[in-house]
Amino acid sequence: MTMSIPKRYAFKERYRDYNPNKDDRLRLRQDIRSFLLDLSEYQVDVQKLCEVPTTQEERNDLLNLALILINDEAIARDFVREGVLPLRKIRQNFRVPKDFLEPHQGLLIAYMLLFGTERYSALARQLSIGIPSTGAPKAWDNNQGIRLKSFGLTCAVLTPYGEFRFLDPAQKNTVTGDFITGSPALLKPKRTLALGALVLLILASLFVFSYFFNQEARSVTLLGETEATFHFNRFGRLVSASGTNASGKAVLKDLVYSDKKVDSTLALFLEKAVKEKLLPQGSELTLVVLNGRFRPEDFQGDALQSQVRAHRLTLRINLGDGTSLRLPLPAP
Known part of the structure; x- marks a missing residue:
């Protein structure tokens, strides 16, 4: 079925951005809050x-369908009164296929709200719309958009081309906030995400350091009436020690x-071994x-020399x- 919708407008590639002032940013944030509230009232989930x-x-x-519907008095009245789109009437009047309309009715409602009310005109103005171009549509870099709502490590953004999409944290060239700032596209992770990454980095560093610090790299054995083995790490620090007497205890x-x-x-072991009579004075x-x-x-060192x-x-x-x-x- 061919839709009888005149294609008067199209989302266009955005060539020039501008830098909003403080009041513009405040209005934009207010518009976003109002837009999200209205979406929820019409049972539209941003996610x-x-x-x-x-x-x-x-x-x-x-x-184009949204622009037509908001100017159709009967459909607009039913939409506002019932809170849902009159899908059957839309299919009949505009020959819109069911398999196209139903999965996209949420996006259609979003467009009708954006362009059918002045409640969030500052937000609507950020969408780039113009007369359709001739030729095949171009693929654009949609990694820019206005952040609408956060979902854990990602968030929902609205691009200037009318696309609702998730922000992918793996894309380092993605803007999480206003695309209208004209600033370089940089991912600005949330403070909690940055803190979590820092904690993981610290824990990984501690794990690696602990592994090498407690790894036995050098060992010596003391032979006498009492024997002992000492294991040291690569930094010369004791890792473990064990001693046995003549009976193997x-x-x-x-x-x-x-x-x-x-x-x-070694100095401490010799001191305690002699004190507990495990080694006699004058032992070789x-x-x-x-x-x-x-x-x-x-x-x-002085400690070992002193005990000897x-x-x-x-x-x-x-x-x-x-x-x-x-x-x-020998004495100097």
Whole structure:
């Protein structure tokens, strides 16, 4: 069925924008609120308007039909009185196919409200309408529009070409507010969205840091009457420690190492082991590097030197690369 609707007007590509003043912006926001309230009174859901795809040609047909209907006294009266479109009368009078009219009646109502009342004329003026051009319709970049309503991470916008669509946060070149500002098209995420992204970034950073900080990269074993193994991360900080006596029983398992450097960790273990008679005074001990690389400087701190001298210990350190070290170091 061919619709008997004269195509006098069409949505046109917008060539020039202007910068509204403060009063214009205030009026536009007021118009948006009034428009949304009227849509809800006529049972039109903005979200559903965005979900129903339309072509440029379909929107042009609906635009011309809306302009005709708002000037038809009988239909306009029925529409206002009943709050719904007289679909049967429209189909009969204008030969509009049912399969075209019914899925698009929400958009048709929106156009009738926009152009049939002065309640939101500032909003209606933002739509770009003109005389139809000859030739095939062009595809336009519709990533600009006026934000109408938010839906979580996205929002509904009305483009100057009469299209209700969702704002896609993945499109970084999308304007979320007025297209009439003439400002560069930039996505301006909501503060909550930006804060959520920042929190996720911080949590991811903490996870990565925690993974590397608690990853065992270097290990040493202390051999004597009591043996102990110490695991350090790549930064030289203690990850875990375990000790056993001559009977293989775990010892000093509740020892808290407040300073987790190599030197301080070994010093504290020797201090507690001697104090609890797990190591006798004057013991000769051997420290073997199991994996990773250690520098001689890692074992030459004052804390370890003090414990070795205080308990008359001898500590031979095999660095695993063919070099060795003996503590206590000779006096300078």
